[in-house]
Amino acid sequence: MYTFPPGGPQSLYPRCVFHAVTGLLCPGCGTTRALHQLLHGHVVAAFQLNPFLFAVMFGSVYASPSLLRGQTPPLFMKPWFAWTSFGVVMAWWILRNLF
Numbered sequence: 001m002y003t004f005p006p007g008g009p010q011s012l013y014p015r016c017v018f019h020a021v022t023g024l025l026c027p028g029c030g031t032t033r034a035l036h037q038l039l040h041g042h043v044v045a046a047f048q049l050n051p052f053l054f055a056v057m058f059g060s061v062y063a064s065p066s067l068l069r070g071q072t073p074p075l076f077m078k079p080w081f082a083w084t085s086f087g088v089v090m091a092w093w094i095l096r097n098l099f
Contacts, residue, residue, distance in 0.1 A: 007032075033049045034049040
């Protein structure tokens, strides 16, 4: 990922099937390009490509200690957390296609 940039004409990375079929962006569209930018130290460019990636990374950092101990993070087991996460993903999906 560091050496071969995604998004070029000869890209080694798969294209988003949802985007190819509908022309709309899915919640993950831009994540590969954003990760490439992060690996090169371009945080602003990564955020512009997919800000949702930073929310996912924050959740991953939060969950890591529990997962490394072989436990489920306590917050992730709350029903309200699952519904809120679902709502945020759906809102992000809709709003990024409107603006």
